[in-house]
Amino acid sequence: MAETPQRAEAAGASPSASPAAVRTIYEKSRPGRRAYSLPHTGVPEAALDELFPGVALRGRPARLPEVAEVDLVRHFTELSGRDYGVETGAYPLGSCTMKYNPKVNERVAALPGLRGLHPYEPEGLVQGALELMDTLSLWLAEIAGLARTTLQPAAGAHGELTGLLLVRAYHEDRGSDPHLVLIPDTAHGTNPASVVMAGYRPATLPSDARGGIDLAAVRAFVADHAGDIACLMLTNPNTLGLFETDIVEVAQLVHEAGGLLYYDGANSNAVLGRSRPGDMGFDIVHFNTHKTFSTPHGGGGPGAGPVVVRDILEPYLPVPVLKKTGAHRYTLDYDRPRSIGKMRSFYGNFGVLVRAYAYIRGLGADGLREVSDAAVLNATYVMAGIGDLFEVPYERPVMHEFVLSAEPLRQHGVRALDLAKRLLDYGVHPPTTYFPLIVKEALMVEPTETESKDDLDALVAAVRAVVGEAHTDPELLRTAPHTMPVGRLDEVAAARNPVLRQRFPGDEPAAVRPA
Numbered sequence: 330m331a332e333t334p335q336r337a338e339a340a341g342a343s344p345s346a347s348p349a350a351v352r353t354i355y356e357k358s359r360p361g362r363r364a365y366s367l368p369h370t371g372v373p374e375a376a377l378d379e380l381f382p383g384v385a386l387r388g389r390p391a392r393l394p395e396v397a398e399v400d401l402v403r404h405f406t407e408l409s410g411r412d413y414g415v416e417t418g419a420y421p422l423g424s425c426t427m428k429y430n431p432k433v434n435e436r437v438a439a440l441p442g443l444r445g446l447h448p449y450e451p452e453g454l455v456q457g458a459l460e461l462m463d464t465l466s467l468w469l470a471e472i473a474g475l476a477r478t479t480l481q482p483a484a485g486a487h488g489e490l491t492g493l494l495l496v497r498a499y500h501e502d503r504g505s506d507p508h509l510v511l512i513p514d515t516a517h518g519t520n521p522a523s524v525v526m527a528g529y530r531p532a533t534l535p536s537d538a539r540g541g542i543d544l545a546a547v548r549a550f551v552a553d554h555a556g557d558i559a560c561l562m563l564t565n566p567n568t569l570g571l572f573e574t575d576i577v578e579v580a581q582l583v584h585e586a587g588g589l590l591y592y593d594g595a596n597s598n599a600v601l602g603r604s605r606p607g608d609m610g611f612d613i614v615h616f617n618t619h620k621t622f623s624t625p626h627g628g629g630g631p632g633a634g635p636v637v638v639r640d641i642l643e644p645y646l647p648v649p650v651l652k653k654t655g656a657h658r659y660t661l662d663y664d665r666p667r668s669i670g671k672m673r674s675f676y677g678n679f680g681v682l683v684r685a686y687a688y689i690r691g692l693g694a695d696g697l698r699e700v701s702d703a704a705v706l707n708a709t710y711v712m713a714g715i716g717d718l719f720e721v722p723y724e725r726p727v728m729h730e731f732v733l734s735a736e737p738l739r740q741h742g743v744r745a746l747d748l749a750k751r752l753l754d755y756g757v758h759p760p761t762t763y764f765p766l767i768v769k770e771a772l773m774v775e776p777t778e779t780e781s782k783d784d785l786d787a788l789v790a791a792v793r794a795v796v797g798e799a800h801t802d803p804e805l806l807r808t809a810p811h812t813m814p815v816g817r818l819d820e821v822a823a824a825r826n827p828v829l830r831q832r833f834p835g836d837e838p839a840a841v842r843p844a
């Protein structure tokens with residue numbers, strides 16, 4: 330439990346200085362300045378309303394910033410330096426897997442023969458691309474321990490929806506109409522959302538004292554609702570970073586009750602090459618390529634959430650299904666009467682799938698195993714470095730991420746959020762806070778496999794320094810950050826009343842909705 334952290338000073342952790350505020354591009358605007366200079370065309374100018382009579386034209390020109398090219402370049406260069414990402418430093422945001430990915434995979438995806446493909450090109454001209462997709466599908470099936478893959482879904486949550494629609498098609502084909510999908514109380518928010526989108530009802534299962542799915546609760550639920558269980562959705566390791574050791578028994582219970590098992594593969598980094606969801610009893614798996622297989626993460630995509638299934642679900646896969654017709658010959662099969670239909674335009678986010686292919690091909694089976702080894706080792710190392718400062722809700726070996734409770738800091742009037750904000754002053758990206766919901770004042774740390782020991786030491790040192798400040802000067806945390814371009818933001822007001830418009834002198838003030 331909370332003790333004063335001396336290791337922080339030894340590692341030289343200290344807050345950085347505050348950068349100056351950036352003016353908006355509108356504030357830099359000067360009338361008449363331009364970022365281009367074109368020769369006169371010699372064509373006489375004509376008024377717009379003469380060219381477009383009767384068309385609704387705006388009454389006054391749009392107020393665009395008027396800046397020179399150099400102003401523009403400097404403005405955006407300055408802004409880009411304010412950004413924080415995996416190329417700036419460690420990003421231990423638990424559940425998000427913000428890992429650095431090798432640049433060679435970007436190079437491969439940018440090869441003209443791959444980048445320049447158009448989805449309407451005839452099959453005969455894109456056999457190489459189809460072979461790449463087929464090979465990736467086989468590798469993912471091997472990694473999952475299952476039979477067939479669809480590369481269509483565009484994200485993890487989209488994979489969940491695809492998987493649940495496969496579950497629905499499977500039950501409908503058997504003339505059964507179950508309503509419930511079991512989800513543990515540690516589940517990621519997308520799980521229940523996908524369940525509802527697929528027309529099912531989520532049923533929450535409690536976790537046991539070890540932070541795993543409560544086997545007795547599963548047994549009782551299954552006994553009460555046999556025949557009405559469509560599926561159980563689970564990630565393993567779960568969002569507490571703990572391995573579900575009872576999974577084989579859970580799978581058996583759900584299967585006996587007529588349900589299927591869906592594996593949320595968001596935490597696959599912990600088990601790559603070590604254990605396979607298919608072997609644990611799962612029937613459907615999605616992978617988040619942006620977590621596990623080298624897609625840049627963040628900024629809204631594009632991503633991919635390939636789904637792999639047991640052979641019994643193969644007839645329902647989205648169309649088109651890639652079919653091998655001979656040596657190095659492929660076709661796209663649309664003639665699939667039992668298919669759930671299309672989940673996405675064309676065949677998936679091809680560029681993202683190329684990155685996943687390059688990543689797996691580059692690492693090979695041994696390399697993938699090293700990924701999970703390093704992910705677990707790094708999380709275990711950081712846990713050993715900071716665990717003594719907090720409450721450990723479940724005393725178990727951690728996998729690729731771990732969850733601590735900042736409850737002990739409350740005696741100083743400090744919350745997990747304050748600690749996270751103060752870490753920003755140390756140039757460290759904070760961990761996830763307040764998730765999973767079952768741990769009070771949760772801090773969820775996922776260092777990822779790509780961080781070096783030096784980077785992990787710096788993270789540990791910064792957390793220890795901030796917890797030290799919580800003991801000696803808690804106000805420093807409560808009012809943090811102090812060195813960022815902006816201080817503590819009112820996040821509720823920002824969400825309820827986002828001010829997204831540049832206002833000019835003379836504009837009416839922004840309307841403010843009551844909180």
Ligand SMILES: Cc1ncc(COP(=O)(O)O)c(C=O)c1O
Nearest residue numbers: 424425484485486517519595617
């Ligand atoms: C455990 C878990 N499941 C599902 C998802 C959803 O994945 P995506 O963001 O690709 O839709 C996430 C995303 O963070 C996750 O952590």
